[in-house]
Amino acid sequence: MKLTVFTPLGEVLRCKIKKITVETLNGHYTLLPKHIDFAAAMSENIVTYTTEQMQQKYIACHRGIVVKKGEAVTITVQNAVVGDTLDELTEIINRDFKQTDEQRKELNSAMARLELGIIRGFGQLSKGDFNGGI
Numbered sequence: 001m002k003l004t005v006f007t008p009l010g011e012v013l014r015c016k017i018k019k020i021t022v023e024t025l026n027g028h029y030t031l032l033p034k035h036i037d038f039a040a041a042m043s044e045n046i047v048t049y050t051t052e053q054m055q056q057k058y059i060a061c062h063r064g065i066v067v068k069k070g071e072a073v074t075i076t077v078q079n080a081v082v083g084d085t086l087d088e089l090t091e092i093i094n095r096d097f098k099q100t101d102e103q104r105k106e107l108n109s110a111m112a113r114l115e116l117g118i119i120r121g122f123g124q125l126s127k128g129d130f131n132g133g134i
Helices: 086-127
Strands: 002-007 010-024 027-031 038-042 045-051 056-069 072-083
Touching (some): 010 056, 056 086, 072 086
Antiparallel strands (some): 010 027, 010 045, 045 056
């Protein structure tokens, strides 16, 4: 099989593999070459894959989609980090990916407050309550 991992910044990994294990929102799956075509949403997790040289490797993935079609396995995620040890990648998930989620929540909250202010302003404008009237 051929594994390709993409982020919004581009391709992170491309290699030939024997098998891959991913955690999706519906559970853990191990995909082998003869596995049926498959697509699923992923949460933060460490993907484990076995290369053609039978080496076990890891990649930390931050939310996205995994698709297996024929011999191609494509993972598209918000962020991905290739690492050598599970401890290193677990730390990255706990530190960096969780921090990104917190920043996104803060940004969404700020945007909601801004949108509410704009809606209130338009409401006042349509009633003629704005300074100077209409």
